[in-house]
Amino acid sequence: MPQAPTPITDPPPAVPQSPDPQRHAVVIAGAGVAGIAAAVRLAQAGVAVTLLETRRKLGGRATSFADARTGLVLDNCQHVVLGCCTNYTDLLRRLGADGRIAWHREQYWVEPGGRTSVVRPSALPAPGHFGPSVLRARFLSLGQKLRLARGMLAVLRADRARWRAGTFAQFLHACGQGPGLIERFWEPVVVSACNLSVGRVSAAGALQVFQEGFLAHRDAAVMGVPTVPLVDLYAAAPGLIERAGGSVRLGVSVVGIDRDSVRIAAADGAQTLHARRVISALPPERLAEVASDRLRAADPRIARLDGVGHSPIVGVHLMYDRPVMGTPHAVLVGSGTQWVFRKDPAGRALHAVISGADEWTPLDEQQITRRVTADIAVYFPRAARATLEWSRPVKERRATFRLEPGVEDARPEVADPLDPRGLLIAGDFARSGWPATMEGATRTGYIAAASALGVPERSLLAPDLAMAPLAGLLGLRTSPAGATA
Ligand SMILES: Cc1cc2nc3c(=O)[nH]c(=O)nc-3n(C[C@H](O)[C@H](O)[C@H](O)COP(=O)(O)OP(=O)(O)OC[C@H]3O[C@@H](n4cnc5c(N)ncnc54)[C@H](O)[C@@H]3O)c2cc1C
Structure with a gap:
């Protein structure tokens, strides 16, 4: 999937900056992928945004951490992107980070004993x-x-x-x-x-x-794998936002949210920020927690958030004393550990992923490591003879919302259908027609930015890959970009 590495900028601002210096143009709560996506599009349209994030880094659930035990910067979990994720790749292009994705056309399906189908x-x-x-x-x-x-x-x-x-x-x-x-x-x-x-x-x-x-x-289905820690993909975002007159405030917790204001707690005390538009890019449970009583009473989307559940993922970083894996990644056919990624050219450093990991979250680190390495030894015979130098399991209990039947009814629309100036809700759980992915999060960020700019909701979305004519002839009907499933 080669993409032109040209930075993209949008046409001049469609909304005037706030004339009242005490009033922010747009405040965005949460700097995960959705919040970054909204902030980047607004900044590129010339709008001064205030992006608030409780942690001291960008990226939310798709980020990295400095691991004190190994001294390495590790991702909370391997993240991959597919060729159909046209909005997330658009965002990376805007951040000048699209060259930091390696695209793989092959998928490797490995059976016990190591037999591999490509x-x-x-x-x-x-x-x-x-x-x-x-x-x-x-x-x-x-x-x-x-x-x-x-x-x-x-x-x-x-x-x-x-x-x-x-x-x-x-x-x-x-x-x-x-x-x-x-x-x-x-x-x-x-x-x-x-x-x-x-x-x-x-x-x-x-x-x-x-x-x-x-x-x-x-x-x-061409698969993109970041070649740098996830957090590095967002490195250009603060500069881009600041050049448009906005700011990124890390270590600032949103403790209250309304359609036109956000209450924050920071090291220098509590404060209320008033804004022309407010975008929540918080996780669903946090938005439900900080929504003001007035917002909860006026906006039915908030009460419905109680219907959005979570599903866990466990990611395990592993280092063996010798090379154990030859392919860049692999699906382990019929295994509890579903995917393994090779994290160094030699094949000593691996990252194993267990999705839908309800059974795994009660396990402690040693139990997780034992189970994962036992699975890997079955599929990669060289691992059975190798010694594990270290492992670093990462449990994400609220990795994604639970995409179960009926959940669409609980997923909020990005813009309040009853209030054209209401709270904008971005996040992978908002209605995008996608499961919980960086693509879904980006789409909702772009829709929120369009709504804040007062332009048609879907006008900032990148086009989907054009459907192959034969697929259409055989009966495939995909939803238009941004529509729900
Ligand atoms: C282990 C794991 C593996 C995954 N693998 C993939 C994958 O391979 N491909 C893929 O596309 N997706 C994957 N996902 C899903 C993807 O990470 C998410 O869909 C996406 O990152 C969600 O982005 P978001 O902005 O909607 O939410 P979040 O990333 O949750 O962003 C919300 C932000 O709000 C901040 N916040 C919370 N409370 C407050 C507060 N009170 N005040 C201020 N800020 C606050 C949080 O710190 C966070 O930064 C994976 C997720 C996990 C956890």
Whole structure:
């Protein structure tokens, strides 16, 4: 996915700066991906934004930390981006960080003992682009491949709106996908993309992943892996915001939020900031906690947030005494540890990811390490003979919102449909048509920025990859950018 590394700037400001010096133009609470995305678009439109973040770094759930034990800067978890994530890649371009993503066309599916099948897009047009390599893949039997083809056609033609109340397991059973095929193919893809198993995830949510992330375009599933710590991807954001007259205030906690003001607690005391527009880019549970009584009474989106649950992810950094892994990343077929990424050229440093990790969060660090290294030893025989030098498990209990049936009703619209000057809500849990991803977060940040600028909601969204004509002819209908599933 080569992209031009040109910084992008938007046309001149569509909203005047606030004439009242005591009144901020736009205050954004929370500097995760959604808050950064909104701030960058507003700053590039010439608006002075005040970006508030409780931690002393940017990036929220997609960030890095200095690990005192190893002395290394580690990501809280491996994050990947797909070719279909056109808004997140647009944001990286605006930050001049798009060159810090390495794009991989191959996926490596590894079975116990190390047998590896490489799945990659061929020259065939979508949706048949993965056909030849799936036919050659050894982790599925011929019967499973034929059933998979039938299942993919059903996915392609499915109307997501009709599947909002069901689970993806119900969908898969309805189209004849057997338990072996579900365990070996559908489950690892779904749990990694949606952070919930096929038996719990909303069918509409999982269908979106396959329709837009696999079938619509031959580059949709190309996988981007950051080559620098996640926190470095946002390094240009503060300068960009400050050049537009705005500011980034780290270590400042929002303790109250209303449609036109934010109450903060900082080292120098509590303060109320008044603003022409307020964007919340806080996590859902925090927004529910700090919303003023007046906001809660006037804005039904806030009460509905109680219906947004969470799903955990465990990431484990591992260092072996010798090389154990040859491919840049791997899906471990049928394993509790679903994905492993190679973090150095030699293959000694690995990062293992367990999504939908409810069973794992009660475990302590030693138990997690034992379980992960046992899984890895089964799939990478060299690991069985190696010695582990250190491991650093990271549990994220609230990694993502739970994409279960009916959750769409609890997800808030970015703009308040009842109040055109109301609170704007950005964040991966806001309605974007996407699961909890950096792409979903970016989309809601861009929609919030557009609303604050008073331009049409979707006008700042990057175009989706154009759907392959054959996919359309076969019946694929994707949602327009920004629409809900
Ligand atoms: C382990 C893990 C792995 C993941 N893997 C992937 C992946 O591979 N690909 C992908 O696309 N997505 C992945 N995700 C999801 C992705 O990280 C999130 O969807 C995205 O980062 C959410 O961004 P956000 O801005 O909506 O929310 P957050 O990142 O939660 O941002 C909210 C911000 O608000 C701040 N905040 C909270 N309270 C206050 C307060 N009172 N005052 C001020 N600030 C406050 C927080 O510190 C945070 O910075 C993963 C997530 C996790 C946890």
